[in-house]
Amino acid sequence: MAAHIIAAVCFDPDSTNYAELTDAVCAVRIASRATRRLQAVLGGAFLTKDDRSPVTVADYAAQALVSRVLPPEDAIVGEETSPDLLTPEGREVMARVADVVESELPGVAVNEVGDAIDRCSSTGGASGRFWVLDPIDGTKGFLRGDQYAIALGLMEDGEVVGGVLGCPNLPSAAGRGCLFAAVHGRGAWELPLDEDGPAPRRIGVSSVAEPREAVFCESAVSMHSDRGGHAGIAERLGVTAAPVRMDSQCKYGAIARGDASIYLRLPSSATYREKIWDHAAGFIVVTEAGGAVTDAFGRELDFSLGRTLETNRGVVATNGLLHRKVLAAAAAVLPEAPAA
Numbered sequence: 001m002a003a004h005i006i007a008a009v010c011f012d013p014d015s016t017n018y019a020e021l022t023d024a025v026c027a028v029r030i031a032s033r034a035t036r037r038l039q040a041v042l043g044g045a046f047l048t049k050d051d052r053s054p055v056t057v058a059d060y061a062a063q064a065l066v067s068r069v070l071p072p073e074d075a076i077v078g079e080e081t082s083p084d085l086l087t088p089e090g091r092e093v094m095a096r097v098a099d100v101v102e103s104e105l106p107g108v109a110v111n112e113v114g115d116a117i118d119r120c121s122s123t124g125g126a127s128g129r130f131w132v133l134d135p136i137d138g139t140k141g142f143l144r145g146d147q148y149a150i151a152l153g154l155m156e157d158g159e160v161v162g163g164v165l166g167c168p169n170l171p172s173a174a175g176r177g178c179l180f181a182a183v184h185g186r187g188a189w190e191l192p193l194d195e196d197g198p199a200p201r202r203i204g205v206s207s208v209a210e211p212r213e214a215v216f217c218e219s220a221v222s223m224h225s226d227r228g229g230h231a232g233i234a235e236r237l238g239v240t241a242a243p244v245r246m247d248s249q250c251k252y253g254a255i256a257r258g259d260a261s262i263y264l265r266l267p268s269s270a271t272y273r274e275k276i277w278d279h280a281a282g283f284i285v286v287t288e289a290g291g292a293v294t295d296a297f298g299r300e301l302d303f304s305l306g307r308t309l310e311t312n313r314g315v316v317a318t319n320g321l322l323h324r325k326v327l328a329a330a331a332a333v334l335p336e337a338p339a340a
Helices: 023-041 057-069 088-104 110-118 139-144 227-237 250-256 280-288 323-333
Strands: 046-048 054-056 075-078 129-137 149-156 159-167 178-183 187-192 201-203 216-218 262-265 292-294 315-318
Touching (some): 023 057, 023 178, 057 075, 057 149, 129 139, 149 280, 159 250, 178 250, 178 280, 216 250, 227 323, 250 315, 280 315, 292 323
Antiparallel strands (some): 046 054, 149 159, 187 201, 262 315, 292 315
């Protein structure tokens, strides 16, 4: 089961001795450390994928690092692939990726870096165990110097059973940066981003029961969701506070530890399908913290259908107490639910 993979949640919260980190926490911590350094120096160095989204040295390096640290027998569903790094434009990026990986894992050759990236090509599905990785969730936020996350989820037979979120820029007890870890049935925890940081602490969602008192989150990038729909829901709920806009699954972390009570990601188009790596880790962190996560029409998120949430439309995450009210407001704003 997942508990032996992400045993970080088993630490005594009153203990400062948590040296026995698991592969998952170790992998995300290493990638967080490397990408935090890169964010300070990277500037605008990125490639543009076919869907016009940017991909940086940090995306590739984080994927390679996590891939190399996780057990070699485990399959991984990852966002990036290496062919673009073999083009004339990509070779310089590849050289920088290899330098970053070698700085964290000395002795890894360039060809091994490409292999590590392309190892993350599993198609997912409803059977077996595999990891789901978004190496830099919120690339545009990363490029702006804002929030981003390294998001690693663990799947078993189509269900999310564990997850680790690295949030290098999120405010924390250490000042800046933290990890969130969760295992099905074992709760959710906040850990320090650095090994010598504060002791892990168990986290839980807010106790806000009145919508007008809620803080809600949405993406910092307007193309990722329907902000007009969000505003309509907030108005129906009586929410008066301005939305908190941030990139990446850091929003799930904010819900899980009670910084906010509602996260809205209404579908921005009829054809868009959410990717499983954009939600798997955040999903279990929030649900294990006592919250609720469904699609915008109240359906359970189905991670068993491959690399996308094919039968779901949008995402709503709340502290649980507000979920029915938020879904009712969404039903008044959204068109009729499409067939699953």
